[in-house]
Amino acid sequence: MQWDFQSLLNNWRALLTGLTGTLSLAVVCILAAALIGLVVGAGRYSRRGFARWPATAFVEFFRNTPVLVLIIWFYFAFPILTGQKLSAFTAAAIAISLNGGAFAAEIFRGGMQSLARGQWDAARAIGMNYPQLMRRVILPQAIKRMLPAFTNRAIEILKTTAIASIVAYYELLHSARVIAAADFNPIEAYTAVAIIFFALVYPLTIVARSVERRLRVSE
Amino acid sequence: MQPILSIRDLHKSFGALEVIKGVDLDVMKGEAIAILGASGSGKSTLLRCVNLLEQPSRGTIALGGQTIGADRGNGLRHYSGADLVAVRKRVGMVFQQFNLFPHMTALQNVIEGPVTVKGRPRAEAEALGRKLLDKVGLSEKADVYPARLSGGQQQRVAIARALAMEPDVMLFDEATSALDPELVGEVLRAIRQLAEEGMTMLIVTHELGFAYHVADRVIFLHQGLIHEQGSPQEVLVAPREARTREFLEGHGQFRLPDRAP
Numbered sequence: 001m002q003w004d005f006q007s008l009l010n011n012w013r014a015l016l017t018g019l020t021g022t023l024s025l026a027v028v029c030i031l032a033a034a035l036i037g038l039v040v041g042a043g044r045y046s047r048r049g050f051a052r053w054p055a056t057a058f059v060e061f062f063r064n065t066p067v068l069v070l071i072i073w074f075y076f077a078f079p080i081l082t083g084q085k086l087s088a089f090t091a092a093a094i095a096i097s098l099n100g101g102a103f104a105a106e107i108f109r110g111g112m113q114s115l116a117r118g119q120w121d122a123a124r125a126i127g128m129n130y131p132q133l134m135r136r137v138i139l140p141q142a143i144k145r146m147l148p149a150f151t152n153r154a155i156e157i158l159k160t161t162a163i164a165s166i167v168a169y170y171e172l173l174h175s176a177r178v179i180a181a182a183d184f185n186p187i188e189a190y191t192a193v194a195i196i197f198f199a200l201v202y203p204l205t206i207v208a209r210s211v212e213r214r215l216r217v218s219e
Numbered sequence: 220m221q222p223i224l225s226i227r228d229l230h231k232s233f234g235a236l237e238v239i240k241g242v243d244l245d246v247m248k249g250e251a252i253a254i255l256g257a258s259g260s261g262k263s264t265l266l267r268c269v270n271l272l273e274q275p276s277r278g279t280i281a282l283g284g285q286t287i288g289a290d291r292g293n294g295l296r297h298y299s300g301a302d303l304v305a306v307r308k309r310v311g312m313v314f315q316q317f318n319l320f321p322h323m324t325a326l327q328n329v330i331e332g333p334v335t336v337k338g339r340p341r342a343e344a345e346a347l348g349r350k351l352l353d354k355v356g357l358s359e360k361a362d363v364y365p366a367r368l369s370g371g372q373q374q375r376v377a378i379a380r381a382l383a384m385e386p387d388v389m390l391f392d393e394a395t396s397a398l399d400p401e402l403v404g405e406v407l408r409a410i411r412q413l414a415e416e417g418m419t420m421l422i423v424t425h426e427l428g429f430a431y432h433v434a435d436r437v438i439f440l441h442q443g444l445i446h447e448q449g450s451p452q453e454v455l456v457a458p459r460e461a462r463t464r465e466f467l468e469g470h471g472q473f474r475l476p477d478r479a480p
Contacts, residue, residue, distance in 0.1 A: 122318035
C-alpha cells in the first residue's frame with residue numbers, strides 16, 4: 001500500500017485545532033485534578049471522621065469508575081437530571097478532573113504520610129496553627145516528595161483526554177476522525193495522531209524521570 | 220510566690236489506656252525539674268500535655284496563674300485553637316528526634332517561629348536567631364541544612380529554635396536519648412547553661428548524673444503518678460520509695476566502675 005501524508009498536510013489546520021483542544025483540556029484537567037487532590041488528600045489524611053469519610057468515598061468512587069463512563073454520564077445523563085446542558089469540553093473536563101483528582105488525592109496523602117509525625121509536633125510546638133504548619137512545614141516537603149508521582153499522573157491525564165472524542169469534543173483524535181472521514185485516509189490520520197501524542201508525552205516522561213532522579217540524589 | 224506553671228489533677232487516657240492518672244505539680248519560675256521514670260511511666264505524655272500536644276483528659280494546667288482552656292461544666296475543658304497557640308508561644312519544646320525542618324537551614328529553622336507565628340520582622344528575627352545559634356555554639360552553621368549537621372548539632376539548633384519564641388518554660392523530652400554517646404555532652408552543656416541562666420525547665424531524661432548536677436528538683440514518675448519527688452540528693456541518693464530504688468539500681472548497673480580494676 002501507499003502512505004499518503006499529503007492530505008494531512010492539507011488539513012494541518014484541523015490537526016492544529018485538535019492539538020489546541022487536547023492541550024487546553026489537559027491543562028484544565030491537570031490543574032483541577034491537583035486542586036481536587038490537595039483538598040481531598042488533606043481530607044483523607046485527616047483524623048476527623050467528618051473530613052475523612054467523604055474524602056475516602058470520593059477517592060474510591062472516582063478511582064474505580066472508567067473515565068469513558070463518567071464523560072458519557074456528564075454529557076448525556078447529567079443534563080436530564082438537572083436540566084443543565086454541558087458542553088463536550090465541560091463534561092469531559094469534569095469527568096477527567098474527578099478521576100485524576102481521586103488519584104492525585106492518594107498521591108498527596110502518600111506525600112503527607114511519608115513525613116514523620118515529628119514534623120507536625122515541631123511545627124505545633126512553636127505555635128503554628130494548621131494553615132501555617134501546612135504552608136510552611138508540611139506541604140513544601142510533601143510536594144517535593146510527590147512531584148514524580150504527580151508528573152506521571154499529569155501524563156496519564158494528557159493521554160486520557162483522547163477519550164473526550166467520544167462526545168465529539170474537538171481534540172486530536174476527533175480531528176483525525178474528521179480528516180479520515182473527509183479524505184478516506186484513516187491509516188495516515190490515526191498514525192499521525194499517535195505520533196503527535198508520542199511527541200507530546202515522551203519528552204514529559206523524560207522530564208519526570210530526571211526530576212525523580214534529582215530528588216533521589218538530594219534526599 | 221505564685222508558680223509559673225501549675226498542674227492540677229492531670230489525667231490523660233488514650234482510649235481505654237490511662238497513661239497519666241492524676242498529677243499535681245507546681246513549677247516555680249527559674250526552677251529546673253528533672254523527670255525520671257521507666258518507659259511507659261507517662262513522662263513524655265506528661266510533658267506533651269503541658270504544651271497541649273496531647274490534650275489532657277481531665278484536670279487543669281495554669282500558666283502564670285491563668286488556667287488554660289474553657290470549663291465545659293462537666294469537669295472537662297475545651298481547648299480552642301487560640302488556646303493551643305497561646306500556650307505553645309510560651310512553652311518551648313525540644314524533642315528526642317530533634318524534628319528540625321529539613322527544608323530549612325539552621326537559621327531558617329530558628330527564625331521560623333518568630334517570623335511566621337509572632338510576625339516579627341525578618342531582620343530582627345535573624346539577629347535574634349544568630350545570637351541564639353551563637354549561644355548554642357553553632358554560629359558558623361547558620362546557613363547549613365540539618366542533613367549536614369551531626370545529631371548533637373541538630374539538637375542544639377532545635378534548642379535555639381525553641382528559645383527563639385522566648386518561652387517562659389522549656390520542655391526537654393529525652394533530648395539526648397537519640398544521640399551517639401560522644402554527642403550527648405554538648406547538648407547537656409547547652410541545657411545546663413540555660414538552667415544556670417534561670418530558665419524554667421521540665422527535663423525528661425535518663426541521664427541521672429545530669430539530673431543530679433543540674434536539677435533543682437527531681438520527680439520520679441511511676442505508672443502515671445508522681446511516686447517520689449524532692450531534691451536530687453533526696454531522690455537520687457537516698458530514695459525513700461522501693462520503686463525509686465529499683466529504678467535507680469536498674470540504671471546503675473550500666474555505670475562505669477569508678478576505677479579500672
